[in-house]
Amino acid sequence: MYDYHFHTTFSGDSTIDPEKGIQRAIKEGIKEIAVTDHIELNVWRPGDVFDNDMVDFIEYFKTFEYLKEKYREKIAVKIGLEIGLQLEEKEEIDHLINLYPFDFVIGSTHTIDKVDLFYGKIYEVDKAKAYELYFNEVLRNVRVFDNYSVYGHVDLIVRYALRNYKDVEVSSADMELVGHILKEIISKGKGIEVNTSGYRYGLNSTNPNVEILKLYRQLGGEIITVGSDAHSIGHLGANIIETYELLRNLGYKYITTFKEMKPYQNKL
Numbered sequence: 001m002y003d004y005h006f007h008t009t010f011s012g013d014s015t016i017d018p019e020k021g022i023q024r025a026i027k028e029g030i031k032e033i034a035v036t037d038h039i040e041l042n043v044w045r046p047g048d049v050f051d052n053d054m055v056d057f058i059e060y061f062k063t064f065e066y067l068k069e070k071y072r073e074k075i076a077v078k079i080g081l082e083i084g085l086q087l088e089e090k091e092e093i094d095h096l097i098n099l100y101p102f103d104f105v106i107g108s109t110h111t112i113d114k115v116d117l118f119y120g121k122i123y124e125v126d127k128a129k130a131y132e133l134y135f136n137e138v139l140r141n142v143r144v145f146d147n148y149s150v151y152g153h154v155d156l157i158v159r160y161a162l163r164n165y166k167d168v169e170v171s172s173a174d175m176e177l178v179g180h181i182l183k184e185i186i187s188k189g190k191g192i193e194v195n196t197s198g199y200r201y202g203l204n205s206t207n208p209n210v211e212i213l214k215l216y217r218q219l220g221g222e223i224i225t226v227g228s229d230a231h232s233i234g235h236l237g238a239n240i241i242e243t244y245e246l247l248r249n250l251g252y253k254y255i256t257t258f259k260e261m262k263p264y265q266n267k268l
Contacts, residue, residue: 001244002032002257002266003237005082005106005152005193005227010037010055010063014231021233022067025075028237032076032257034104035064036227040084041092044115055081057100078258080104082152084111085141097147104258106193106227107148109138109156117157123164128171130164131157135177142184149258150225151185153195153207154178162202170209178208182216191223191256191263192216194247196239197230206243213250223256223263244268 007014008021018035025033037060040053061079068077081100083093085107097105112133115121122130134157142151153159155178161168170178185192195207206213216224226243230236244255247268254265 001028001030001237001240002226002255003030003228003230003240004034004080004104004225004257005036005195006033006230006236007037007082008035010060011231012053013038016230016233016236018063019067021236022071022075022077024233024236026071030075030237032078034078034080034227034258036080036082036104036106038082038084039096040110040116041086041089042114043084043111044119046119050114061100078103080106080258082106082108083148084108085145085148086111086114087140087144088114090144093145094147101260103260105148105261106150106152107141107145108152109134109141112137117160120160120164123161127161127165127167128173130161131170131174132177135174135181139177139181139184142181142188142190146188148190149261149263150191150193150223150256152193153197153229154181154192155208155212158203158209159198159201159207168203170211175211175215178212179215179219182212182219182221186219186221189223191225192221194224194226194243195229196226196243197228197235199239200235206239206246210246210250213247217251222254222265224252225256225258
């Protein structure tokens with residue numbers, strides 16, 4: 001089992017101690033794990049302030065290089081990053097990614113006009129408009145950015161829409177945009193993440209959903225990682241085995257891992 005998305009106390013919203021997280025991953029039977037602590041640049045906060053979610057990368061690499069060596073006989077540890085992609089911050093984002101020797105980078109869309117999807121401003125419009133705004137933001141990002149490994153939870157908006165709309169399904173109009181997004185990702189030799197946290201957020205599905213996973217496969221997508229997006233220790237490895245079975249049923253043959261930003265295919 002490979003868990004390619006989890007956060008530690010290097011991220012402000014996680015309670016997982018780095019070493020205890022690695023120990024728990026070993027206990028759960030995870031053979032390879034990618035730590036992907038989180039950066040978001042210059043985002044709006046309540047109170048009309050703008051702030052950065054940053055990681056102390058010197059300490060981050062020091063910690064995980066140590067843990068990687070300490071537990072190398074029991075688990076492979078890859079040092080990664082999840083970064084919120086924003087066109088306005090492209091120069092700084094590119095600089096940060098190129099500055100450090102990451103194995104793996106998840107590019108995600110967490111904001112629209114610098115406001116985190118969590119805070120709900122986007123949901124002041126109807127669902128169709130909110131989804132259009134979100135997927136267009138993702139499309140702009142995949143057209144401009146090239147230095148990520150996989151795109152994280154492509155339909156992330158569904159997670160937060162659940163609190164704001166009765167119907168959270170991705171419509172046929174949305175799927176047309178999703179198709180353009182996936183084609184762009186594939187054309188650049190990038191991949192997508194299957195994020196299992198949708199199950200614990202009440203969606204009863206992964207992010208992206210089955211229809212998007214089917215479309216990615218139909219379009220020729222092959223680079224695909226699976227991650228729990230764990231922020232608390234009990235969620236490490238959650239729903240990954242079931243997700244592998246889902247991917248097999250959809251015709252996927254391989255799961256992707258990364259080393260030094262290079263993808264490697266592992267038989268499912």
